[in-house]
Amino acid sequence: MTVLSIDKVSKRYGKVQALDQVSVEASSGMRTAVVGPSGSGKTTLLRMIAGFETPDSGSVSVGGEVLADAHRSMPAHLRGIGIVAQDGALFPHLTVADNIGFGIPRGDRERTERVLSLLEMVELEPGMLTRRPHQLSGGQQQRVALARALACRPRLMLLDEPFSALDTGLRENMRKTVARVLQAAGVTTILVTHDQEEALSFADRLVVMREGRVVQAGTPQDLYFHPNDRATALFMGDAVLLPAIAKGSVAACALGNVPIVGEHKGKVEIMLRPEQIRIATDGSQQDNTGQVVDVEFSGATSTIAVALNGVALPPIRIKTSSVALPAPGAYVRLDVAEKAHVLEG
Numbered sequence: 001m002t003v004l005s006i007d008k009v010s011k012r013y014g015k016v017q018a019l020d021q022v023s024v025e026a027s028s029g030m031r032t033a034v035v036g037p038s039g040s041g042k043t044t045l046l047r048m049i050a051g052f053e054t055p056d057s058g059s060v061s062v063g064g065e066v067l068a069d070a071h072r073s074m075p076a077h078l079r080g081i082g083i084v085a086q087d088g089a090l091f092p093h094l095t096v097a098d099n100i101g102f103g104i105p106r107g108d109r110e111r112t113e114r115v116l117s118l119l120e121m122v123e124l125e126p127g128m129l130t131r132r133p134h135q136l137s138g139g140q141q142q143r144v145a146l147a148r149a150l151a152c153r154p155r156l157m158l159l160d161e162p163f164s165a166l167d168t169g170l171r172e173n174m175r176k177t178v179a180r181v182l183q184a185a186g187v188t189t190i191l192v193t194h195d196q197e198e199a200l201s202f203a204d205r206l207v208v209m210r211e212g213r214v215v216q217a218g219t220p221q222d223l224y225f226h227p228n229d230r231a232t233a234l235f236m237g238d239a240v241l242l243p244a245i246a247k248g249s250v251a252a253c254a255l256g257n258v259p260i261v262g263e264h265k266g267k268v269e270i271m272l273r274p275e276q277i278r279i280a281t282d283g284s285q286q287d288n289t290g291q292v293v294d295v296e297f298s299g300a301t302s303t304i305a306v307a308l309n310g311v312a313l314p315p316i317r318i319k320t321s322s323v324a325l326p327a328p329g330a331y332v333r334l335d336v337a338e339k340a341h342v343l344e345g
């Protein structure tokens with residue numbers, strides 16, 4: 001069942017077309033991440049759903065009810081939408097208990113019980129209830145903000161870069177906790193983030209925006225392995241892009257004859273993710289694809305730059321396990337482990 005439906009929404013600020021005919025749908029219980037470079041319109045879209053902006057044209061509906069179009073806009077507080085902002089935006093003068101219970105009427109007999117169960121849901125100890133926000137860590141503040149947003153039993157949850165202020169380790173941990181909590185609560189969620197890795201691991205579905213438009217939407221696997229174009233390919237992660245001549249299901253390129261997804265003919269550009277390429281260090285001077293020009297050690301994995309034989313292309317960079325690394329100058333053979341993706345256009 002579709003919970004959120006954004007239909008051809010446009011928004012202009014002076015000369016800037018912040019949103020241009022944007023359509024997005026989110027099904028019940030799904031987690032959708034909106035990603036895109038800075039200025040692509042992500043925040044404007046989120047603010048539009050929340051009710052802080054009104055569309056010039058198009059409509060925003062939740063649960064089949066039109067919340068906003070060019071003629072009307074339901075006030076934000078009546079929309080039944082929960083929001084967790086980047087900094088948590090907790091009320092500094094209120095305790096954790098009062099922050100979480102803020103949207104639950106004081107006279108509600110089950111208020112205390114509900115606050116406790118929300119606290120437990122976000123994995124915080126009951127001892128925290130009497131603390132104020134400044135006595136909490138960044139991660140704990142975000143958990144309280146999530147509990148507060150869930151307290152109103154929202155029909156939709158908006159997450160605006162909620163992990164960006166946290167350290168890397170904590171960030172990953174929080175991402176998992178928040179995904180688990182939202183899944184358990186069955187709340188349909190929209191996450192806005194700069195971080196494509198975060199989007200890939202958090203969401204069931206990704207929407208990629210560029211210059212106010214949705215350029216591609218799909219599962220994380222779709223977007224990562226089958227981006228429509230070069231810009232999305234590079235935005236979603238490290239990519240090896242090579243010119244090639246396609247003939248049916250094979251393309252001839254600097255890595256040899258590589259199997260490709262689908263059938264193509266003539267000049268194309270193919271994409272492989274670095275982990276789809278294996279380095280064989282037994283390449284002799286006769287049987288090799290290129291020469292190692294740089295090795296960048298970074299713990300468990302390393303990045304190896306390989307200059308390909310006979311092509312005027314920059315060295316390709318491949319992430320590999322740091323075990324038995326080749327040395328700079330070594331000849332290596334590169335084997336393609338999976339079918340390459342052919343980019344459009």
Ligand SMILES: Nc1ncnc2c1ncn2[C@@H]1O[C@H](COP(=O)(O)OP(=O)(O)OP(=O)(O)O)[C@@H](O)[C@H]1O
Pocket residue numbers: 013014016017018036037038039040041042043044045194
């Ligand atoms: N209130 C406003 N007045 C004028 N221009 C605005 C306003 N809000 C956004 N814009 C412009 O609209 C465009 C989209 O901005 P938006 O904040 O939605 O992008 P974003 O993808 O969220 O960027 P970031 O990742 O940097 O937060 C930008 O060019 C921005 O400068």
